[in-house]
Amino acid sequence: MHQAQREMAAYLRDPEGLAPPAGIEERRLQIYRDLVYRNIEGFISSAFPILRSLYDEKAWEARVRAFIQTHHCKTPLFLRISEEYLTFLQAMPAGELRPFEAELAHYEWLELAVDVARGQVPPLWTSDPEENLSDVVASLATTARLGSYVYPVHRIGSSFQPESAGDPAYLLVYRDRDNRVQFMELSPGSARLIQEVRDGGDNSVAELLHRLAIEWGMSSDQLQGFGWTQLKEFNEAGIIALSIPTV
Incomplete structure (x- = not known):
């Protein structure tokens, strides 16, 4: 048989x-x-x-x-x-x-991966805006994925099929607060911030931004205000979870 x-x-x-x-x-x-x-x-x-x-x-x-x-x-x-x-x-x-096909396929696959991903969109951050950033932890939502590509895969179609690589494209695919799949093109700096959140483990927001400030040749004070604002915007969109772990 x-x-x-x-x-x-x-x-x-x-x-x-x-x-x-x-x-x-x-x-x-x-x-x-x-x-x-x-x-x-x-x-x-x-x-x-x-x-x-x-x-x-x-x-x-x-x-x-x-x-x-x-x-x-x-x-x-x-x-x-x-x-x-x-x-x-x-x-x-x-x-x-064709040179861009594998990257295009990965970008399209991310939409399905996000659509069926387990977990919920993270809650809105509502704590005091003057919260000590050493107490706050940021993590990438289970309903969000970051893709990095050497081809502009978000623009490829029957009328545009690039033959050579160009500037990197950083594309975020995520579920919004209505559980709809959305797409966002990021600047290199914003993509690096998302990467650090994704890969940074349980480090606090203050530590995360301090590492990026050193990497970019900036002072922590210079980066902290802008970085914290962007993290809150990502949280509002449903991309990043912000929390204060309990001891």
Whole structure:
């Protein structure tokens, strides 16, 4: 029984390269072939609509079938198929994709990742505006993701397909307070602030801003006012959680 299932699965992954299992009529095989392809193609197309728009029907089908034939998914969850397809693209040899495709796919995947991310948008910060920043901790919301790209992936479409990399693009994808997915382009400085919040662990806001001030050749006093204002703006948008840990 298990051997027959493995043979059927192998055939459905590569129906043009393998002989069909014995004893199954062609009509049923066609139904199974269509179901496998349509289901997987549907998930990929819905997760990567801009990427899909850059292919004609024949080229897109060839790409999806190559994914089905050669990529061994590590999860049976349909919602993870888009992540598996992203992994498939990122592993492809240079020259088999347009130079921006893997980054574009990652940017589009972030939208789905944020949409299904567990957790809630962090609460609004309502404490005294003169709060001691050594007592306040900032953390990136579980409903927010930061992407850094060498191509302007947020502008790519059928009429704009860059052939070479340019200035880095920093793009934040997050759920707002109405639980809608939103996109924000960041300056390099704002992106670095988000990175420090994301990677800084349990350090206080004062420590976080002090590290950035040293990195940027500024005094802590110079950066503290601006940095704290921006952190509160990110909190208002639902991107960053601000809290005072209890002892």
